[in-house]
Amino acid sequence: RLNAAGRLDDMTLGIQCLLAESEKDAVVLAQKLHDLNKQRRSIEADMQQSANISLDDITVADQYSISIYESDWHQGVIGILASRIKERHHRPVIAFADGGAGLLKGSGRSIAGLHLRDALDLLSKHQPDLILKFGGHAMAAGLTIKAEDFNLFKLSFEAVVKSLLTEADLEAVLEVDGSLSxxxxxxxxxxxxxxxxxxxxxxxxxxxxxxxxxxxxxxxxxxxxxxxxxxxxxxxxxxxxxxxxxxxxxxxxxxxxxxxxxxxxxxxxxxxxxxxxxxx
The missing domain is CATH 2.40.50.460 (OB fold (Dihydrolipoamide Acetyltransferase, E2P))
Known part of the structure; x- marks a missing residue:
């Protein structure tokens, strides 16, 4: 719930709740955080439904990556959406939302075998003008591109990922700890x-x-x-x-x-x- 404030509004609300000097004040702030989290869940559900409809039109099994964008998606929730799609399809995923001023803000999640930040770095070296800025680590990253460049990014990112992964990497492996009596x-x-x-x-x-x-x-x-x-x-x-x-x-x-x-x-x-x- 603390994260919901940063995703949809202002993280200051979560900090105020943690620093509240009385239980009464903390409860009021906690309720606001709870309401924001419910809103976040509703937005996420709508975005997942929209993403599923978009992905129904393509053969994900033939792809090494997924880049997806809808104009009405919320910037604060695209990271969660990318994570959900990655879990479902076991592909590196970057979800984009409208960033204003003709820009798209993207949030990505990766799978074992692909260092996402390094993959974006490689792409930026191949096409220096494509990614305006990016950052992250092995399993997650954020980036900004021009809205007009989305399709070019989608094709270029797919090519980079395909050069770095094998078909075996795209097979999800579930490691378990055995039986529990x-x-x-x-x-x-x-x-x-x-x-x-x-x-x-x-x-x-x-x-x-x-x-x-x-x-x-x-x-x-x-x-x-x-x-x-x-x-x-x-x-x-x-x-x-x-x-x-x-x-x-x-x-x-x-x-x-x-x-x-x-x-x-x-x-x-x-x-x-x-x-x-x-x-x-």
């Missing part, structure tokens, strides 16, 4: 994992197990909420699961890659599986 799928274990420090190159554990789908429903019109039962062992305990941005029901036994997490809601503390990938 049903007896360890507890709130205490999930809390212990969440209390650790994870990050780039050291992600939280991702487990892989087979489950029976006992119950499932659509949550907030865009997520799948499930009750699962582990097929290994003799335990008959049901465990909650959430599959974000998934609206299709799952049939039969499923093989699930998931993270164990806590779910505190209305005073109730439960463990749930955050599903990252499913094989039916």
């Amino acid at each position: 049903a007896s360890d799928m507890t709130y205490a274990v999930a809390q212990t994992l969440e209390n650790q420090v994870w990050g780039q190159g050291f992600p939280p554990p991702l487990f892989y197990d087979e489950f029976e789908v006992v119950n499932q429903r659509i949550l907030a019109e865009k997520h799948l909420k499930l009750s699962l039962k582990a097929r290994s062992g003799s335990s008959s305990i049901l465990i909650d699961a959430i599959y974000f941005n998934q609206t299709q029901f799952l049939d039969g036994p499923i093989l699930v890659a998931y993270q164990l997490q806590t779910n505190d809601y209305n005073g109730s503390q439960k463990v749930q599986l955050n599903i990252r990938h499913v094989n039916v």
Whole structure:
């Protein structure tokens, strides 16, 4: 929620909330941040829908990269959008928004094997006038181009990425940490994992197990909420699961890659599986 202020308005609001001298002031500011975050989510959902429609018109599998732009996209949310598209298609992605004065502001996300900042640097050496400014690191970058140069950038960036990646690099690899026994799928274990420090190159554990789908429903019109039962062992305990941005029901036994997490809601503390990938 703190980030939402910087994305849509002014990061000063988040700083004021952190520095508030009374709980009353902090609550008022926190509510404003909450409202901004809800607005950010709505904008992001609309942008994702728009992006999906645009990508339906092309064969992504034949491309090494994705450059995408819509005139009504919000500058503060294009980084999140690029990340979502990258996760879905496993391609380096740069999403652009109108930057005013005939310019486009872009935000990119990359995959393992492509240093995004270096790729943009290589492109700028090939075509010095194409990218007005850029910066970033291996996995994320920002840049500015002229609006009239979008199609040229799209073709040129694709050529650079194609020269740096192989077809094998475009195959997503999901590394898991093996199975987790049903007896360890507890709130205490999930809390212990969440209390650790994870990050780039050291992600939280991702487990892989087979489950029976006992119950499932659509949550907030865009997520799948499930009750699962582990097929290994003799335990008959049901465990909650959430599959974000998934609206299709799952049939039969499923093989699930998931993270164990806590779910505190209305005073109730439960463990749930955050599903990252499913094989039916």
